[in-house]
Amino acid sequence: MSAENNPMVRRCPRLGNPIAFPYCMKCGENNGVCFKILDCWWEVFDVASYLKDALAPEDFQKLAAAQETGPQSKMASLLNVVEKVSK
Numbered sequence: 001m002s003a004e005n006n007p008m009v010r011r012c013p014r015l016g017n018p019i020a021f022p023y024c025m026k027c028g029e030n031n032g033v034c035f036k037i038l039d040c041w042w043e044v045f046d047v048a049s050y051l052k053d054a055l056a057p058e059d060f061q062k063l064a065a066a067q068e069t070g071p072q073s074k075m076a077s078l079l080n081v082v083e084k085v086s087k
Contacts, residue, residue, distance in 0.1 A: 009021075012024075024036075
């Protein structure tokens with residue numbers, strides 16, 4: 001599987017390997033959509049419109065909300081762990 005030969009294959013920033021779009025639709029939490037799917041696929045096709053049609057409205061809203069806030073930075077995550085351990 002190569003991204004050069006197939007536009008529906010991208011290098012996954014989380015895994016570092018070429019990944020096909022269907023994998024991104026089921027690799028997230030509870031076999032759901034990956035939280036980075038909008039970041040990774042927006043240049044290839046209108047992934048937001050596709051997901052609006054493919055997902056339940058509440059699932060799309062969760063994905064869009066996660067996109068806006070983003071995951072915690074490494075530093076914020078480490079500070080939270082240190083704070084919990086120090087208590």
